[in-house]
Amino acid sequence: MKLESVLGQPALFQLTAEADVPTELSERERRLLVGALNFHALTAPGREIDAHVYDGTWELEPRTTDDATFDGLSRIFRKRLYSLRFRSTVEPEDRRHIRAEAVADAMIDLPQRHLYVSSDAALDFDPPRHLARDPLRRVLRAVRARTPLLYDEARDLELLRHRRSYAKPAARRQYDKEFTGKGHHATSEIVPVGPAEEGAIPAVLIGIHWFELGGAERWAFETIRLVREAGFLPIVISGRDSHQPWITRAELDGAVIIPFSEHIARSQTPGVEQLLRGLLRSFDIRGVVVHHNQWLYDRLHWIRRSRPDIPIVDSTHVIEYRGGGFPVSSVMVDGVITAHHVISPSLKRWMTQVQGVPASKVVMAPLGGLTVAPRDAQFRPRRDGTPFTVAFVGRTARQKAPEVFVEMVNRLGDAAAEMRFILHGDGDMSAWIDDIIRNEGLVDRIERRSSRVPVDDTLAESDLLVVTSHNEGLTLTTLEAISHGVPVVSTDVGAQSDLVPARALVPRNVHRAVAGLADKVRWLAADEDARRQLWTDEREAEKRLLAAQTASSWFAQEVGSW
Incomplete structure (x- = not known):
């Protein structure tokens, strides 16, 4: 796979002569657009597609990969800004299609895609995930603002019913059984992907939560940097809706970026995994790294089936009070993970003593030196005349x-x-x-x-x-x-x-x-x-x-x- 350079980013597609991309796009906007087109190029190998890009307001987070981007059946896509035509440079796969992927095939065969890339002006506002959109919610927000601690107490009481879920061993996932009998995916089947193309670029697949500020994200970006230093191409997939303010960070220079928008379901057939099979065929994937990305956790068994020998590592930071969070997700797929990285001794004890993960698979390595240069720190006395x-x-x-x-x-x-x-x-x-x-x-x-x-x-x-x-x-x-x-x-x-x-x-x-x-x-x-x-x-x-x-x-x- 030879990567193209489109709008200054590695790309799995070529723009045709009909493409008319605005020149005033910011670096963030370009990376979001290229990432969206990379996703659709991977899921529609060899196809030529028209992409329509729409305008929107700051309350709307980018729509790049979700099911509505295929058929445009959303009120989001009302005010078209511009259109472009692109051709996927991913080689088509010669294989038998199973009956269960008929819905995905119909979506992928559509000749158009519909995208919304929020402008940088959206970054001047709070993330819109918890907007009070109706009168009742606005009243509740006002009440919470006046009595925040009472609200927190009530929330803690509600969370009590979840705490047993992370104080006992989590059930391990039985992937094969999900495709038989009364399993979740009994109407589908597991279709592993074949080997990568000859001469494919060595790469590492990295799943992150989103391109936003946070301690886990700082560490995720450090691993992206280290992957590049080791001589591999980072392929970075985010799993959550966001305006993705950190997508412009230098660690992502030269990386293949795919920023997800939820929900991705109908275009990705369980057991077939159209996006991942495109990646595993196009690149020589040498390893997988998971940072708080549930979408990727859910597909690690399929990756292991397709690539039995590659290392799969994950990194977890905190046990969530509601259901345990990502550490529980990690434990559930422990059977296909090579190493669990944890950042504290207490989380290692939980992994090994409560969850029964073999101690040899749990690596406790703190996040030292990530945000400040190592040095001989000294106590700083109070300054005279300052509060x-x-x-x-x-x-x-x-x-x-x-x-x-x-x-x-x-x-x-x-x-x-x-x-x-x-x-x-x-x-x-x-x-x-x-x-x-x-x-x-x-x-x-x-x-x-x-x-x-x-x-x-x-x-x-x-x-x-x-x-x-x-x-x-x-x-x-x-x-x-x-x-x-x-x-x-x-x-x-x-x-x-x-x-x-x-x-x-x-x-x-x-x-x-x-x-x-x-x-x-x-x-x-x-x-x-x-x-x-x-x-x-x-x-x-x-x-x-x-x-x-x-x-x-x-x-x-x-x-x-x-």
């Missing part, structure tokens, strides 16, 4: 509980007047958090910063980092803060206790967390010696943790053997 500065750094998402930080500031009362507070991050809950800040009268007290501001800048101004998470693995921000000479206080979640001593931990229950964190802030603002000793103890714990092989070092060795 005690307390920071929150993280996504404004449910898991990170930024509302707890806001309520902690409110709980501090008059003591907060002598301090400075920075809430650094953006995400699904940004607008809701801003509502809470306004309702509490804290607009002038809490400085809001988006992810466009470097985290290093915020930590350089901070005297204390507060981690408020409802659920967590081991936060990268904790490692970053310690490396900047800043101590950390945290809710007692996930593997935070591997770094943060008990005296700086508080319960995860939101009301107790607010009270406890406020007490810790008062204590450390008033006692510089205690703040120094806390950092010293956390630095020693960080050294012990990072004495183990780091994730980057382990993965470089792993992919180097492929």
